[in-house]
Amino acid sequence: MARAGTTARKTRNQMEKRQAIFEAALDVFSEKGLRGATLEQVAKAAGLSKQNVVYYFAGKDEIYAELLESLLEKWVQPLHDLTADGDPLDEILTYVSRKVQMSRNMPRESRLFATEILHGAPRLGEVLPTDLKALVDEKAAIIQGWMDAGKLAPLDPHHLIFSIWAMTQHYADFDVQVRSVLGPERSASRFEDAEAFIKDMLIRTLRP
Amino acid sequence: MARAGTTARKTRNQMEKRQAIFEAALDVFSEKGLRGATLEQVAKAAGLSKQNVVYYFAGKDEIYAELLESLLEKWVQPLHDLTADGDPLDEILTYVSRKVQMSRNMPRESRLFATEILHGAPRLGEVLPTDLKALVDEKAAIIQGWMDAGKLAPLDPHHLIFSIWAMTQHYADFDVQVRSVLGPERSASRFEDAEAFIKDMLIRTLRP
DNA sequence: ATGATTTCTGCACGATCGGTCAACATTTTT
DNA sequence: AAAAATGTTGACCGATCGTGCAGAAATCAT
The missing domain is CATH 1.10.357.10 (Tetracycline Repressor, domain 2)
Known part of the structure; x- marks a missing residue:
């Protein structure tokens, strides 16, 4: 129901998926930039659906921001x-x-x-x-x-x-x-x- | 009727407008990138309407390409x-x-x-x-x-x-x-x- | 002035994108 | 096994964007 990252606590699965998304986002964002890349490209590179990506992150900008920080x-x-x-x-x-x-x-x-x-x-x-x-x-x-x-x-x-x-x-x-x-x-x-x-x-x- | 830049010949007015668009495009594209910028931002910076910009250039990509080349x-x-x-x-x-x-x-x-x-x-x-x-x-x-x-x-x-x-x-x-x-x-x-x-x-x- | 050409705008279509939501599936907990 | 939590998907919406097009408006040629 609620989004995954709501609480600070993260299960093992959540951490793995988030890491996969980070890896995919690094690929896509570094090649096309934030605006030039689409959520679907990130999702596909991570082997997930677009909606599923949004389940682990609030949105495109949050992925980018957290990726930068990490x-x-x-x-x-x-x-x-x-x-x-x-x-x-x-x-x-x-x-x-x-x-x-x-x-x-x-x-x-x-x-x-x-x-x-x-x-x-x-x-x-x-x-x-x-x-x-x-x-x-x-x-x-x-x-x-x-x-x-x-x-x-x-x-x-x-x-x-x-x-x-x-x-x-x-x-x-x-x-x-x-x-x-x-x-x-x-x-x-x-x-x-x-x-x-x-x-x-x-x-x-x-x-x- | 037909677009302005169709023939190689360019009137004075056309050259001036194209130059204004180039100047505006340089501003916008250099700040936001090609994908991050919109035609309307370029048009506004050039003091023209979006459709009028398209009258002088075939489209967004052409502006960018010709700008780079120039x-x-x-x-x-x-x-x-x-x-x-x-x-x-x-x-x-x-x-x-x-x-x-x-x-x-x-x-x-x-x-x-x-x-x-x-x-x-x-x-x-x-x-x-x-x-x-x-x-x-x-x-x-x-x-x-x-x-x-x-x-x-x-x-x-x-x-x-x-x-x-x-x-x-x-x-x-x-x-x-x-x-x-x-x-x-x-x-x-x-x-x-x-x-x-x-x-x-x-x-x-x-x-x- | 009148017709031709150039310049500009209003309208709107089609595509894309980010994001939502409910329903369905899976895993975990009790 | 039942219930609860977690994970995933399909359908869809609103907004934005690039672009096409008909015609109005302005400018120019004669």
Whole structure:
């Protein structure tokens, strides 16, 4: 009778179905965007009927919103793992590695966030200026500390982080363009080549 | 009776109206995407009725397709202007300047192309592997020549171009995120800071 | 001025989509 | 096994959207 997700309690079956819907929604939304995708496409990809999807989620927007939220933590984890403990250059290069790895293995998530931010991030508007800003400021301060200690060349840490985001996510978000320009042969190793290139660039740049 | 754009000939009035529709479409499509935008939003932004818009263009998709095509040339012009004539580093830094300038002054165009490519570039599929690839290959060869001559540090020219695209367009496409993270104060100079940062990074990287 | 051409609008159709609801089926609980 | 809760489906509705079309209105040519 009542909808499934009404209470906070979730049975095993409910969790599985919701996960299947999330997986399908990630597929469809990342490819067509929120408005471009239909509930029926999501339902079909999840192996359910449209009405059954609505049984587990209040509606299309809720699926999208909850999907975004459920992925956010995993998405910023690599930056979170950048700590003041290790060697400065190693920390940053490891961060690059993980970001390239995410572009390769999680292109759908990358495109989902890219589309959302590209269109003004109406469903992330709260979290960007608070949580994300706090996280970036914290890591920028660490990098600044390394620079002040003479362990890295002095650069703007915020724009350094932006440039790493931009260069790494570029290979997920604009994969079609990258492959078109590189051609079939060179496309095969595009992620390895990109990682090597970006690391090389950062090593030359950050060397004190 | 018949539609306006049937023949190749276009009167002055027709050109003006079409231009107004293009301008409105750029506004709406870049903000909401093709599927997310409606003809009526475009019409209203152009100061016309929905049916009148259809009089000048066959339909929504045609507006979008012709808009993309009409912007493509202007969009790749900066790369086209990169020639073997000038000083290697100057040529590249000038290219960066122009790309940052475009992110600042033409963010709608940037987001339009970004959205299109992000979703698989179904309406650019032909031009990417032919025209764009040829252009990038040509410029990559020039850069490679500079590197072979010892005027620049040896790096993969294709990925160098990608990285410039990524870093510069990032400030247009993800402007909301950039501003959120930087905060109101630092956002004011974000384009100047970005240009200085990227140039600094490239100087350090490309120095032989 | 008059006819021809261009420009614009009113009306409305067909399709699609998100969402509702009642009924039916299945599983779980007692 | 009976009852209750959970899960699923078919039919359908209201709204929106793209588009077609007849004809009015405005502009232009002669």
